[in-house]
Amino acid sequence: MKRLAIYCGSATPADPFYLELAREVGRMLAERGVGVVYGGGRLGLMGAIADSALAAGGEVIGVIPQALVDAEVAHRGLSELHVVPGMHQRKQLFTDLADGFVTLPGGTGTMDELWEALSWAQLGYHADPVGLLNARGYYDELVAFWAKMGEVGFLRAQHRELLIVGETLEQLLDAMAAHAPTQPIVRMAARDL
Template structure:
């Protein structure tokens, strides 16, 4: 079983009308801090991002933000974090998420959240990391994405060795338990050409 010291949390910077999403972010931030797990996130002060940070800090946790310069200039950076890393661009941001974290937890979000999630999955398949990639399916938000991931497996675009990379659960407790039990897979980098 893996013990997490730091988890990257991917989520939206929007504030949707349905309160389930902000409440999910609040619960996740509070619970990670209570467990002594440092939150590594996108460094913003708005939407789910801001809620994750504020709730973790309020519960006595540590929060590390990673934000591109352009978003700092747009004045969305959270200035009350344990650490705030300002990086040149999104590529640098995602690379630092991977370096600083023991795994990834994805909450509901939009295009940016999907970019972060799929890059974490892709990098795991290839072998740039072997950390668990978690998806918290709050309120069934990711039902269709989970179904599409299953479809990619069934069709053969995701190899059997990589079918378990994306760890999806409906509750945070269930997700963290499944991520802690995650067994690293054989990476594409380790495979011979005949098996690709």
């Protein structure tokens, strides 16, 4: 994986753990020679991951909608900054530029990006690994919900492994490196759907 799309919050939680986590991820990816593709913002976890990756000599590519540039939240010191018309183009460019996806703690926008990466993998629009960094159990309930979707039958057996979960970045990256694409829906017979 040469570049990873990183999904994370633009907020700054009161607990400093989350900013430190973002800084650690940015630094570690840069040290491994893995480029960061992210939302292009300078605030919150997004800004922390970008700044730490840049400080460690890494490549950081931002993809930001024009409306957020107008709101003056764009990070102006990146390796590259792509300004796009809206969120749909932003997520498409994430997919085009990256070899995988890592989700750190975040809120609504982070969830939107994670679910779209998973949905696109299930459909066959990409075959890249989708990772979830479940640091300090932040995503325990989401992981349980993912399992519940499979138990009930809303998630096909062959797609249950699309969400790769790790408690540390090292663990997650190792699991993502071992990722084998599954059979996407677009290649399944109608009787198997």
